[in-house]
Amino acid sequence: QDTQEKEKTIPPERAEEAKLKAKYPNLGQKPGGSDFLRKRLQKGQKYFDSGDYNMAKAKVKNKQLPSAGPDKNLVTGDHIPTPQDLPQRKSSLVTSKLAG
Amino acid sequence: ADIISTVEFNHSGELLATGDKGGRVVIFQQEQENKTQSHSRGEYNVYSTFQSHEPEFDYLKSLEIEEKINKIRWLPQKNAAQFLLSTNDKTIKLWKISERDKRPEGYNLKEEDGRYRDPTTVTTLRVPVFRPMDLMVEASPRRIFANAHTYHINSISINSDYETYLSADDLRINLWHLEITDRSFNIVDIKPANMEELTEVITAAEFHPNSCSTFVYSSSKGTIRLCDMRASALCDRHSKLFEEPEDPSNRSFFSEIISSISDVKFSHSGRYMMTRDYLSVKIWDLNMENRPVETYQVHEYLRSKLCSLYENDCIFDKFECCWNGLDRQVEFFSVFHGSIVMTGSYNNFFRMFDRNSKRDVTLEASRENNKPRTVLKPRKVCGSGKRKKDEISVDSLDFNKKILHTAWHPKENIIAVATTNNLYIFQDKMN
Numbered sequence: 001q002d003t004q005e006k007e008k009t010i011p012p013e014r015a016e017e018a019k020l021k022a023k024y025p026n027l028g029q030k031p032g033g034s035d036f037l038r039k040r041l042q043k044g045q046k047y048f049d050s051g052d053y054n055m056a057k058a059k060v061k062n063k064q065l066p067s068a069g070p071d072k073n074l075v076t077g078d079h080i081p082t083p084q085d086l087p088q089r090k091s092s093l094v095t096s097k098l099a100g
Numbered sequence: 101a102d103i104i105s106t107v108e109f110n111h112s113g114e115l116l117a118t119g120d121k122g123g124r125v126v127i128f129q130q131e132q133e134n135k136t137q138s139h140s141r142g143e144y145n146v147y148s149t150f151q152s153h154e155p156e157f158d159y160l161k162s163l164e165i166e167e168k169i170n171k172i173r174w175l176p177q178k179n180a181a182q183f184l185l186s187t188n189d190k191t192i193k194l195w196k197i198s199e200r201d202k203r204p205e206g207y208n209l210k211e212e213d214g215r216y217r218d219p220t221t222v223t224t225l226r227v228p229v230f231r232p233m234d235l236m237v238e239a240s241p242r243r244i245f246a247n248a249h250t251y252h253i254n255s256i257s258i259n260s261d262y263e264t265y266l267s268a269d270d271l272r273i274n275l276w277h278l279e280i281t282d283r284s285f286n287i288v289d290i291k292p293a294n295m296e297e298l299t300e301v302i303t304a305a306e307f308h309p310n311s312c313s314t315f316v317y318s319s320s321k322g323t324i325r326l327c328d329m330r331a332s333a334l335c336d337r338h339s340k341l342f343e344e345p346e347d348p349s350n351r352s353f354f355s356e357i358i359s360s361i362s363d364v365k366f367s368h369s370g371r372y373m374m375t376r377d378y379l380s381v382k383i384w385d386l387n388m389e390n391r392p393v394e395t396y397q398v399h400e401y402l403r404s405k406l407c408s409l410y411e412n413d414c415i416f417d418k419f420e421c422c423w424n425g426l427d428r429q430v431e432f433f434s435v436f437h438g439s440i441v442m443t444g445s446y447n448n449f450f451r452m453f454d455r456n457s458k459r460d461v462t463l464e465a466s467r468e469n470n471k472p473r474t475v476l477k478p479r480k481v482c483g484s485g486k487r488k489k490d491e492i493s494v495d496s497l498d499f500n501k502k503i504l505h506t507a508w509h510p511k512e513n514i515i516a517v518a519t520t521n522n523l524y525i526f527q528d529k530m531n
């Protein structure tokens with residue numbers, strides 16, 4: 001009963017904050033600051049090798065190879081990745097929260 | 101159907117433009133009013149569709165550039181053609197939309213289908229004439245304003261001088277001349293020397309409707325800065341800073357995130373401005389910097405759901421807001437511009453606040469729950485506890501159905517509301 005009364009007086013925002021900290025104890029000290037901003041600024045970042053990409057384009061012209069194999073996630077070995085093949089590198093906010 | 105990313109009426113309200121995630125612009129035109137049917141205003145039909153932006157890849161920075169149209173702004177009409185600015189994350193384009201309803205016929209050297217005639221068969225000369233044809237609406241890009249933004253463009257705003265406009269990204273604001281594409285003037289730069297010290301970004305910017313040297317920009321920390329371009333070339337120092345003091349006892353992890361301003365809009369007079377943060381709409385008097393003059397709660401019931409809204413990223417949703425159109429006389433009362441404000445919410449709900457009566461209403465944009473040509477039924481959301489009949493519980497709200505973009509006709513009580521994939525146009529009931 002004592003804890004129930006405490007919850008009544010805690011503002012809803014603080015209660016939600018407590019829930020979040022319980023789930024992610026390593027949540028960064030800076031509340032809502034640089035992590036989100038840096039992620040926002042890096043939107044659209046995709047990693048690929050422009051040399052690989054141009055070689056793949058040339059290869060396709062010469063041999064008419066399909067540019068993507070049956071497994072689109074295969075980015076090693078024979079298969080030269082093109083920007084379209086790479087899986088979307090969507091930075092998960094959940095992962096970064098754990099990283100702190 | 102693609103995801104609608106922006107909605108904007110032109111200055112007369114005759115045209116309504118939408119931009120989508122696929123880089124397309126669709127323009128709707130209002131039918132001319134039918135004199136016999138005085139009970140309803142003209143409907144909006146598709147007028148023109150064109151591909152404004154294509155996806156691009158910046159190889160130097162390994163950056164994928166989305167073709168999604170972030171904003172559309174119309175220029176005031178100067179001649180028979182219409183002009184609008186549309187922008188994605190990196191490039192702004194000026195589009196000319198013109199009508200063609202005549203074509204030349206009767207050439208001497210060409211057949212009507214374009215094939216060239218054998219010159220030896222031409223024995224007489226005729227003068228080609230213009231003959232009427234089915235209306236064709238053509239869109240052509242007249243200016244491309246590129247390579248001026250390192251970060252992602254969130255706003256464009258045309259100046260009241262109708263010659264210049266600003267474009268704002270996360271850290272910088274640039275001033276352009278509509279005729280000049282190879283250079284732009286940087287007027288705001290908040291990039292810190294050391295990016296580790298980054299604490300705030302620009303979220304929206306707009307020129308003052310009447311004063312051509314004044315503009316405002318909002319930030320992720322809930323502040324609005326008013327700048328005067330007469331004061332200095334680089335407006336790094338604000339003329340006014342609008343910020344509501346925070347109650348330190350209420351501070352939480354979420355405070356800064358939900359205070360981030362997602363939209364700022366001047367009133368028609370320029371005396372007031374409206375801002376939208378995650379949970380509320382605020383009206384500011386330009387003469388008072390230390391607090392807003394009015395605050396309206398959009399969906400206060402979400403305050404006790406912030407943890408899950410953070411986990412599903414909804415807490416970062418950017419809602420827009422808008423003022424009602426120009427002054428109108430309706431029966432015995434006047435509906436002045438700025439007396440009603442509108443913004444979207446979740447579950448395909450949108451909200452309107454009447455600043456005079458302080459009444460508010462929640463309406464829903466959905467085909468299932470509203471038959472065409474019937475009056476919209478007001479909705480009510482209740483907390484997790486007891487639910488009255490016809491109320492919707494906050495736990496059953498669909499957070500994937502968000503209304504981020506709304507627009508109000510500049511002269512009539514017609515509104516455009518965009519759900520994820522659909523555009524709804526509502527008008528007030530006429531007698």
